[in-house]
Amino acid sequence: MSESNMQYGKRSREASFDDRDPYLPKKAKLELVNTQDSYNDNNLDKTDSIYIKENYTSLQLKPDHRSRPLWVCDDGRIILEAFSPIAEQAQDFLVTISEPVTRPAHIHEYKLTPYSLYAAVSVGLETENIIEVLNRLSKIPVSDTIKNFIRDCTLSYGKVKLVLKHNRYFVESIYPDILQKLLKDPIILNAKINSVTNKNELMTEKAPNSKDIQIAGIDKKTEVKTEQEQEKINEKKKEDDQFGAFISIEKEDDEDEELRDEVVHSFEIEPACVEDVKKRCCDIDYPMLEEYDFKNDTINTNLEIDLKPTTMIRPYQEKCLSKMFGNGRARSGIIVLPCGAGKTLVGITAACTIKKSTLVLCTSAVSVEQWAREFKQWSNIKDGQIAKFTSETKEKFMGDAGIVISTYTMVTHTGKRAYDTNKMMEFLQSKEWGFLLLDEVHVVPANVFRKVLTTVAAHTKMGLTATLVREDDKIDDLNFLIGPKLYEANWMDLAQKGHIANVQCAEVWCDVTPEFYREYLKRSSRIRRLLYAMNPIKFQVCQYLINYHESRGDKIIVFSDNVFALKNYALKLGKPYIFGPTSQTERLRILQQFQNNPNLNTLFLSKVGDTSLDLPEATCLIQISSHYGSRRQEAQRLGRILRAKRRNDEGFNAFFYSLVSRDTEEMLYSTKRQQFLIDQGYSFKVITHLEGIEKMKDLVFSTHEEQIELLNSTLNATEKDEEESDLAQSDDVAFNNRNRGISRYGFATRRETTLKSHSGGDDMAYIEYNRAAAANIQKKRNPLFKKYKNRK
Numbered sequence: 001m002s003e004s005n006m007q008y009g010k011r012s013r014e015a016s017f018d019d020r021d022p023y024l025p026k027k028a029k030l031e032l033v034n035t036q037d038s039y040n041d042n043n044l045d046k047t048d049s050i051y052i053k054e055n056y057t058s059l060q061l062k063p064d065h066r067s068r069p070l071w072v073c074d075d076g077r078i079i080l081e082a083f084s085p086i087a088e089q090a091q092d093f094l095v096t097i098s099e100p101v102t103r104p105a106h107i108h109e110y111k112l113t114p115y116s117l118y119a120a121v122s123v124g125l126e127t128e129n130i131i132e133v134l135n136r137l138s139k140i141p142v143s144d145t146i147k148n149f150i151r152d153c154t155l156s157y158g159k160v161k162l163v164l165k166h167n168r169y170f171v172e173s174i175y176p177d178i179l180q181k182l183l184k185d186p187i188i189l190n191a192k193i194n195s196v197t198n199k200n201e202l203m204t205e206k207a208p209n210s211k212d213i214q215i216a217g218i219d220k221k222t223e224v225k226t227e228q229e230q231e232k233i234n235e236k237k238k239e240d241d242q243f244g245a246f247i248s249i250e251k252e253d254d255e256d257e258e259l260r261d262e263v264v265h266s267f268e269i270e271p272a273c274v275e276d277v278k279k280r281c282c283d284i285d286y287p288m289l290e291e292y293d294f295k296n297d298t299i300n301t302n303l304e305i306d307l308k309p310t311t312m313i314r315p316y317q318e319k320c321l322s323k324m325f326g327n328g329r330a331r332s333g334i335i336v337l338p339c340g341a342g343k344t345l346v347g348i349t350a351a352c353t354i355k356k357s358t359l360v361l362c363t364s365a366v367s368v369e370q371w372a373r374e375f376k377q378w379s380n381i382k383d384g385q386i387a388k389f390t391s392e393t394k395e396k397f398m399g400d401a402g403i404v405i406s407t408y409t410m411v412t413h414t415g416k417r418a419y420d421t422n423k424m425m426e427f428l429q430s431k432e433w434g435f436l437l438l439d440e441v442h443v444v445p446a447n448v449f450r451k452v453l454t455t456v457a458a459h460t461k462m463g464l465t466a467t468l469v470r471e472d473d474k475i476d477d478l479n480f481l482i483g484p485k486l487y488e489a490n491w492m493d494l495a496q497k498g499h500i501a502n503v504q505c506a507e508v509w510c511d512v513t514p515e516f517y518r519e520y521l522k523r524s525s526r527i528r529r530l531l532y533a534m535n536p537i538k539f540q541v542c543q544y545l546i547n548y549h550e551s552r553g554d555k556i557i558v559f560s561d562n563v564f565a566l567k568n569y570a571l572k573l574g575k576p577y578i579f580g581p582t583s584q585t586e587r588l589r590i591l592q593q594f595q596n597n598p599n600l601n602t603l604f605l606s607k608v609g610d611t612s613l614d615l616p617e618a619t620c621l622i623q624i625s626s627h628y629g630s631r632r633q634e635a636q637r638l639g640r641i642l643r644a645k646r647r648n649d650e651g652f653n654a655f656f657y658s659l660v661s662r663d664t665e666e667m668l669y670s671t672k673r674q675q676f677l678i679d680q681g682y683s684f685k686v687i688t689h690l691e692g693i694e695k696m697k698d699l700v701f702s703t704h705e706e707q708i709e710l711l712n713s714t715l716n717a718t719e720k721d722e723e724e725s726d727l728a729q730s731d732d733v734a735f736n737n738r739n740r741g742i743s744r745y746g747f748a749t750r751r752e753t754t755l756k757s758h759s760g761g762d763d764m765a766y767i768e769y770n771r772a773a774a775a776n777i778q779k780k781r782n783p784l785f786k787k788y789k790n791r792k
């Protein structure tokens with residue numbers, strides 16, 4: 001193991017050690033690493049408090065620990081050796097039962113939490129199986145603390161389902177004693193419809209069979225495998241047998257036989273009491289999972305939709321869908337895939353599987369257009385069956401079933417509505433939707449979701465996101481409003497397999513001119529922000545990088561949150577820009593030019609371009625101003641170049657530069673912003689000098705007079721000049737009000753190196769900058785987990 005990895009490992013442990021979840025079991029001793037076995041002792045920093053405080057001498061390693069890839073720690077952390085031959089299978093299992101914390105090249109860290117275990121049971125894993133597989137994969141025996149924690153968290157969660165069948169609501173479980181327990185509650189008992197003689201009697205039937213369901217685009221029976229593929233499958237099966245890893249999502253035939261023999265018990269409840277029963281079940285710690293038996297829904301008209309025969313979904317897309325449809329019905333939940341990995345097609349395939357009326361909600365009118373285009377590209381949906389509902393277009397589909405694509409704002413707007421908007425809302429509210437697709441769920445505040453869910457009636461909800469992180473406390477709510485996280489892919493894995501581009505990330509440190517810095521020191525925070533964005537040296541660096549990458553044949557997107565900076569940079573450098581007020585027609589025109597015109601290679605975007613923009617031509621991204629320390633925004637922006645068309649060209653790299661003004665608070669925000677990407681395995685280099693920049697032809701603001709003029713115009717900018725309001729901003733407000741100061745960061749190691757490995761050029765000097773995982777933001781618990789907290 002290399003020195004940097006070694007340091008990374010230590011620091012990563014230290015960071016999460018400090019930040020341990022207060023609701024997890026407290027442990028007396030941290031049994032984590034056998035230092036003698038895994039690492040060279042000489043590399044250890046003897047002052048590291050962990051090694052001094054903790055005693056590892058009593059670790060009981062299993063005799064064959066070398067072939068087992070996990071360390072399961074008493075505080076819920078799980079460390080995975082990503083270089084193990086069975087790492088891929090172990091990863092599949094770990095993403096199902098735990099939260100990925102950080103996944104760099106060699107060592108990954110996961111964490112067991114009540115939410116992750118809730119999600120695990122909701123996709124069908126059982127308590128004792130989780131413990132058994134964990135134990136088999138672990139180098140040391142899993143402790144009783146962890147076993148008890150898993151048992152505690154999975155005892156009641158995921159055992160009771162709310163199923164809508166033939167338009168009647170059933171509370172269902174394979175555990176009759178749990179249903180009897182629920183029926184002891186007066187609220188639930190009152191909601192029960194007495195279709196059988198005895199008040200407490202349950203109905204029984206065979207469990208649904210996952211084989212009955214065919215996910216659109218996946219024809220298992222006719223799937224032809226090459227010799228190589230078959231060999232791989234046999235190899236994997238051998239490993240699965242060895243470790244008993246039932247982690248494979250496709251169940252073997254005999255497992256299906258077992259399922260077929262399983263009996264489910266249920267009782268029917270009054271439709272009007274559904275909300276009360278759901279709430280009551282949550283209160284008594286048996287939250288209900290929602291499932292939709294769409295094949296048996298005879299009341300809602302079927303939608304004639306299928307994937308085109310030419311549409312081939314990728315293996316990880318298939319995996320997400322198997323989690324959703326794994327038991328023959330549609331489960332509600334959240335799918336997490338990296339930007340550019342094709343969440344749209346996952347949503348479309350799910351719609352083609354359910355084949356009922358579908359409502360898609362996205363964050364902007366541009367996304368609405370994109371979703372409509374992609375539905376037509378991948379499926380055989382007819383023109384009259386798909387409708388858009390935005391401020392500019394109000395369409396209804398023909399017939400009884402169809403697809404409507406709209407924005408969160410349109411559906412949840414509370415003010416006065418135009419006549420045709422009202423009519424459209426009546427249409428949406430009058431229908432029973434088979435499927436509700438929620439795009440970019442991470443940006444939408446929980447109260448907006450609540451509004452959506454009370455406005456439209458939908459049987460299945462699917463949330464899509466790349467970054468299930470928020471700087472406020474709202475992520476936890478999504479588990480309960482939409483459903484548990486069903487699947488989360490690994491960014492580096494998809495990059496290695498060529499599904500998303502490899503990206504070189506760099507932070508470019510720009511000196512600040514003395515005049516700008518003098519003003520920076522004495523001004524309010526608003527002006528300070530403006531000054532570090534408008535710093536003339538940053539302007540020059542931006543110009544240099546644009547020239548450099550245009551000459552290499554790259555297509556460049558420059559991002560600026562600050563509209564004043566956006567306009568000034570774009571106008572000065574003679575490039576087009578798009579921001580909030582740019583009309584839809586103008587946006588589409590510029591985007592089309594950017595994609596097709598060889599003379600238009602650089603485009604300036606405000607935060608309206610952060611999400612959902614599909615520009616596969618873009619290969620380089622420069623960020624000149626950003627929204628404080630938002631990890632999510634950084635990742636979403638990176639996502640604009642992950643889908644680069646040229647990603648499979650030999651040796652191809654996309655480039656992501658973040659320009660920061662030296663010795664300003666922007667540097668601290670920048671560090672915080674990178675954390676999510678670092679946890680996904682990206683490393684940021686620091687470029688401290690761009691050689692030859694002073695001699696560049698037509699360098700902007702090269703004279704003192706020009707710089708002073710820029711300073712004056714910057715100081716005179718009003719608040720109105722720099723603001724732009726849109727939905728994407730709203731959820732960060734809470735965070736920024738709380739965290740304007742410096743928050744806690746990871747640790748940094750810096751190594752001098754050359755630029756050649758960065759961009760293939762040799763005219764910049766840089767320092768490698770690699771930070772270990774930092775703390776998760778403290779999360780407020782959902783009431784559901786209060787019981788657990790209180791118990792502790």
Ligand SMILES: Nc1ncnc2c1ncn2[C@@H]1O[C@H](COP(=O)(O)OP(=O)(O)OP(=O)(O)O)[C@@H](O)[C@H]1O
Nearest residue numbers: 312313314339340341342343344345466612639643
């Ligand atoms: N199975 C597939 N086969 C071929 N192309 C695909 C497939 N899945 C996705 N793509 C393409 O990958 C690109 C990215 O897809 P998409 O826009 O759905 O990404 P995304 O995950 O929604 O990203 P973001 O989070 O950034 O919005 C699109 O150009 C899409 O056509």
